Amino acid sequence: MKLLFHCCCGPCAAACVESLRAESIHADGIHAESMALKLFWYNPNIHPCTEYQNRRDAFIRFAAAHCPEPEIIDKYGLRSFLQDIGRATEAPERCEVCYRLRLEQTAAHAAKNGFDAFSTSLLASPYQRHDTIRRIGEELAAGYGVVFLYRDFRPLFRQGQAQARALGLYMQKYCGCVFSEEERYAQRQDVSLDKKQHGESPAFNPLFQRLALITGAEVLEKLARTKVLIFGLGGVGSWCAEALVRSGIGKIGIVDFDTICASNVNRQVQATSRTLGLSKAETLKARLLEIHPNCEVSAWGKVFSRESAADFSIETADYVIDAIDSLTHKLDLIEISCAASASKDAGVTLFSSMGMALKMDPTRVKTAGIWETEGCPLARLVRQGLRKRGFSGNFTAVYSDEDRIECHGEIAAADSDSDNASDNGHENNPYSNKVINGSAVTVTAAAGMILASLVLRDIVKRHETSLPAGKG
Ligand code: SF4
Structure with a gap:
């Protein structure tokens, strides 16, 4: 030989x-x-x-x-x-x-x-x-x-x-x-400008060296310049934020009005026995800054709605992650993000999570355009709601086609957090606030990781084809 x-x-x-x-x-x-x-x-x-x-x-x-x-x-x-x-x-x-x-x-x-x-x-x-x-x-x-x-x-x-x-x-x-x-000379100029503006670049940061080995250092520079907004910091959104910050995302906005309760501990990354009663957004912000101190983290302890949308400057983001529970607010976020995506000046890419409660098998979590999703009751409601609103766009959804598992027993009504869209008064919603749904971290975290992975792989793909992250 x-x-x-x-x-x-x-x-x-x-x-x-x-x-x-x-x-x-x-x-x-x-x-x-x-x-x-x-x-x-x-x-x-x-x-x-x-x-x-x-x-x-x-x-x-x-x-x-x-x-x-x-x-x-x-x-x-x-x-x-x-x-x-x-x-x-x-x-x-x-x-x-x-x-x-x-x-x-x-x-x-x-x-x-x-x-x-x-x-x-x-x-x-x-x-x-x-x-x-x-x-x-x-x-x-x-x-x-x-x-x-x-x-x-x-x-x-x-x-x-x-x-x-x-x-x-x-x-x-x-x-x-x-x-x-x-190109090296041009990059050196970019990097020194970035260093002046943002401090040490992740390309030189040992925190992200292992990732650079598979993406190349130039992708880390792009990650550092990328802004992601995450709406909903439950069992899906919190893991997505964790994975993105551990991957060197430079700017992240996290939004959740809620406080941490005992029933969150089984699946939300910021929920521990020491953080009960604290703001989900502020607690997660502290954790993210411990991981990556140079990351720009903005935390809003607010409800996202059509009325409050302007507070979050969605048009300035490269990516929007929808991990919202409420169906009405979810539909609002989808419409507003997709409108920003179509804008010539902005250009935002939306990735949206469907229902992850009442599921046990993370291998059934998958991605598809919203109109191609199958076997997910929440995705069906989202499609119906969007049709009613005359929405004709498309976006990538993360969903599970696993059959829903029946809940065993009852939980206190105060623990109303559910990791799926619940919408008081929506007549067709199988997830009513009157019923508290069970959920497993193995499924919700898998969905969060897949959402983060969609962002990372999109940045790598755009780098290879020389398109700006998230735009267009
Ligand atoms: S691989 Fe590309 S950058 Fe490197 S020497 Fe060849 S053409 Fe130039």
Whole structure:
């Protein structure tokens, strides 16, 4: 078994070589124990020439110590690189061309020289587009008749960097091409402006390093600039706020008129035996600031309604999370948020939670456009209410299609908090305040996590397509 391993630089090569040596049997049946590993250098994407030479020489030094006699195609190729990318000067199109250029040379060299497989240290970098690299590698493997050995080396990225530092290898400051060098300069200006305005950036904050390993540091900068408003801080909204702040969201507004009671402790993150009787919003604010002291947290101990809507400046948010119980206020929030979403100047993305009470199975919590939801009584009421109001928009709902579980026994009427929409006097509402519904944290927290995940994944997606978070 012979593996040709493309190396983009010394530090990433260091992360991968250790890992390849440590492997015994691979999932795809390739046995690494008998693998003859040959390192390969081909990176015409690195500019200017002095930078190219620094990185090439660091690679040669690493190879000499760990994997002698690498194969090197020594080509500094500014002009040919610019010709290859043509008009695709912006990421991600530019990077796709760049990956293909290097991996195609590797695959062709592997096929021509009797290698069984090829792979790349680009798979070690959290700053690269990992899935794109994998896809291109697999496409080339099919074309050249050699295996693409896919591995996710990213968890070893920091270790590789530490090893490279210990070896005294050159450490690069930008991805490679002239464009990335220019972008790094532009980002430095943005970051220093942000630092002046907001203090230390999350990209440098150890609190969020683990997330940066899978999203890249640039996404953390976007998270820090993102504003989320969460309405309803019960068993769903409180966990959503917790997850977003633990992910480096820079600005968060939390809204709930209620105070904490004993029956909240089973499912609301801010409810403990020490916080009974305190404001849900203010108590959660204190917790969020303990987690991320630089986060801008605004807390409102107020009811959201059409009349109070102006107090929350919804149009300034990137995302609105609806975890409101009252059906009327829920419909108001949906209408107002979707109107802000349609506004040219604002542009807000709404994610809305449906009913999570009377459910026990978190694996039944799912997402769909509101008109496609099925099996959730509250979603049905929301659809009916929106139709009555002449609402024709759409938004993503988080709902459970699990059959409702019957309540066992009765609870004191004072414990009226329910984690589903209840609306006094609504004739078709199965969740009346006269009936207190049971609920489980395993379901409500799952819904809160999914809401937070919708925000995070939307920011990552928009980053990849260069759209501003939440807008448009
Ligand atoms: S940013 Fe990096 S991956 Fe993208 S084109 Fe430039 S060198 Fe290649």
